[in-house]
Amino acid sequence: MSQSVPPPQPGNPFAGGPGAPGGAPFAPAPAPARNNVGLGLVAALVAALVAAGVYGGIGGAIEREIGYAAVGVGFLVGFAAAKAGGRNPVLPIAAAALSAGAVYLGQLIAIAVIISKLGQSTFTEVLFQNFTDVADLWKMAAEPMTYLFLVLGAVAAFAGAKKGAA
Numbered sequence: 297m298s299q300s301v302p303p304p305q306p307g308n309p310f311a312g313g314p315g316a317p318g319g320a321p322f323a324p325a326p327a328p329a330r331n332n333v334g335l336g337l338v339a340a341l342v343a344a345l346v347a348a349g350v351y352g353g354i355g356g357a358i359e360r361e362i363g364y365a366a367v368g369v370g371f372l373v374g375f376a377a378a379k380a381g382g383r384n385p386v387l388p389i390a391a392a393a394l395s396a397g398a399v400y401l402g403q404l405i406a407i408a409v410i411i412s413k414l415g416q417s418t419f420t421e422v423l424f425q426n427f428t429d430v431a432d433l434w435k436m437a438a439e440p441m442t443y444l445f446l447v448l449g450a451v452a453a454f455a456g457a458k459k460g461a462a
Contacts, residue, residue: 336381352405
């Protein structure tokens, strides 16, 4: 009595594709299309606002600026734009502009945090009721490194958008 052994099947039996032993009985869903500029811009704006708050909070807590944090803000904004919006060429440029704005807003938040730590008024009062004064103080305190951080954030956003779209 001889047993017949079935011939080996072509391909990798451990790949887990449809019809493979132990594999799924269906094909995986296709990846979602990512070419939505509007969604990418909204994601970049939300990431910019969140990152500005974190950047400003850290800067205000330690009472100094950190270049790496500005790069992180930019990369986060660009990466979020690309992941949500895809490869549209508008997104890296928009992310760079939003990132520069986020770094600037973060610097204003840091100034407001530092002033509020002096005990005269709360952070929200300093930032929202005296916004013009905070912006004027930023202008007076700005030095070349301050502007460099704005540029670094924008460059990192552009690179993050290119990296996220890949």
